[in-house]
Amino acid sequence: MDNLTSTPPRPLWRQHDFRLLIGGRLVSQLGDSLQFLALPLLVIALTGSSTQAGVLLGSQTVVYLVFGPVAGALVDRWDRKATMIWCEIGRGVLTATIPVAAALGVLGMPQLYAVAVLNGVLSTVFGAANSSALPNIVTTSDLPSALGAAGAMSNALRIVGGSVAGVAFAVSRMLPFAFNAVSFLASAAFLRSIRTDFQQVRATTPTSPRALVIDIGRGLAWLWHNPVIRTLALLDAADSLRYGAGYLLIVMLARGLHANPTQVGMVFTAAGAGALLGSLLAPSLTRRFPLGALSVTMLWVEAMAFPFYAVAPTWWLLLVVAFVESVVSPVYSIALDSYRLAVTPDALRGRVTSAIDTLTTGGAAIGTMASGALIALLGAPALTVLLAGWLTLLALVATLSKTVRTASATDWSDGSAQPTQGHDEGSRPL
The missing domain is CATH 1.20.1250.20 (MFS general substrate transporter like domains)
Structure with a gap:
């Protein structure tokens, strides 16, 4: 029936x-x-x-x-x-x-x-x-x-x-x-x-500066007490440093290979195509693999792909590297965002989302601002190697973190939100 x-x-x-x-x-x-x-x-x-x-x-x-x-x-x-x-x-x-x-x-x-x-x-x-x-x-x-x-x-x-x-x-x-x-x-x-x-x-209480400060603090407290979201958000923010530096870095690497403006544009078009492919693959991968395994794998793929920017001998091989490396980020982001949105209480979702976005935006901004000075100091190939080392460090941290390794996504098959860690904080009073 x-x-x-x-x-x-x-x-x-x-x-x-x-x-x-x-x-x-x-x-x-x-x-x-x-x-x-x-x-x-x-x-x-x-x-x-x-x-x-x-x-x-x-x-x-x-x-x-x-x-x-x-x-x-x-x-x-x-x-x-x-x-x-x-x-x-x-x-x-x-x-x-x-x-x-x-x-x-x-x-x-x-x-x-x-x-x-x-x-x-x-x-x-x-x-x-x-x-x-x-x-x-x-x-x-x-x-x-x-x-x-x-x-x-x-x-x-x-x-x-x-x-x-x-x-x-x-x-x-x-x-x-x-x-x-x-x-x-x-x-x-x-x-x-x-x-x-x-x-x-x-919330039905009046909006005042003091009330907003208290609300922000409650959102940050919930985020801090959720180990999976907290750890992956910090890793994502650290990865954003590399992302922020990447735009100028790729431009300088392409110029070093004597690429003309049209060819530089094609490199970034390839990066966009790779990100598009990653976005299309992400839903099925998110449902098929645990969040922790997916996060660790994606970080390692990113760390292994990034050094090839420094050794690509022609602009069109730089294009290939940009395509492959850009597939990774959407897969990782969509898996993490799906988990976070599913387990964060609706009444706290705006504050938790904004806190994480502020971290990642701040990381990208620092990377963008620092990239010019670092390229001038070290050169574009050397900065590429340095950033590859940074990505390798992040992948090692994720691999050694039990919180990340054992993180399991929600049960997408029936729409329930049952993470393995950090879910009890959602019942805390607002």
């Missing part, structure tokens, strides 16, 4: 609310990919200064590092759906001021800095709410597939976004900004049409 009355699970892509969520994200990220290239080009056109372009882009990272933990606490208190909609509307309006000011002949750097900082604040809040909402829109068993689909979409845009952005900017300097403004509003419309609640419960 149960077999007659039970409803079989629907495939992910047949779920109405997930299609709306991913559709809105697709439109919004396409706009972001156009603006990401157009913004530094616009700054250079206005000022002739690449330094100002770098400072402008870096300001958004600084905003995230400073405001990230607060954003996580806020989205655990506020209505996540309404918050995401208003963030998209706000980002759309802010972005639209750029082409409007250009049309009026009053566009200048103070406005661009203001838009970048305010958009950074709204983006930080939106990102925390978006990650926290996903487990309420799809089932636990669908989390790996949902994260894999989002990752595949992002990496597909990464592959085509640069060329499309260049064409759009060539047509009109303001076209990427106008498109991005519209994409934010379209994303808000998609979100408005989702029927599912984005969270289970919200």
Whole structure:
């Protein structure tokens, strides 16, 4: 009788609310990919200064590092759906001021800095709410597939976004900004049409600085007392140091092989294709292998692949290395994020997500800032070897850590969330 009355699970892509969520994200990220290239080009056109372009882009990272933990606490208190909609509307309006000011002949750097900082604040809040909402829109068993689909979409845009952005900017300097403004509003419309609640419960106490500090502390305490998530998050943050340094490092290695700008671009296109493949493989690997075994294996594969950057004798072999090495990161990230989202209590999810994202973003920012000085001091090949040693150290730490080795993912087959370690902290009072 149960077999007659039970409803079989629907495939992910047949779920109405997930299609709306991913559709809105697709439109919004396409706009972001156009603006990401157009913004530094616009700054250079206005000022002739690449330094100002770098400072402008870096300001958004600084905003995230400073405001990230607060954003996580806020989205655990506020209505996540309404918050995401208003963030998209706000980002759309802010972005639209750029082409409007250009049309009026009053566009200048103070406005661009203001838009970048305010958009950074709204983006930080939106990102925390978006990650926290996903487990309420799809089932636990669908989390790996949902994260894999989002990752595949992002990496597909990464592959085509640069060329499309260049064409759009060539047509009109303001076209990427106008498109991005519209994409934010379209994303808000998609979100408005989702029927599912984005969270289970919200705090009813008044929002005050003291209350937010207490909330942030509770989120950090839960994270600290969950050994699997804590250890893997710290390893991920340490790995982000290498990731942050990688962009400039690959550019310099390619230049050392006399690659022209088109060939350098092809190397990064290959990296995007590898990340796309990793995103597609990640859901099945996450379901098939324990989290610990997958994490250790991926770190070792990364450590063994990275040294080949330093010895590749031609740019096209550098392209092959970039493709292979880039497959690893999405597999590791999707496995870890699926586990974390499944076991973190909904009321704490914004704070835990923001704390981990702040760690990894901070690691990447330090790597990016340090890479130029280290390349000048050591040379690109020597820095490659140094970073390969760093990855080997991380792989050894993961291998020797019983917490990592014995970590087991949730039971994806029935959608239950039953990790082997660190789950009892979820019952702590908020």
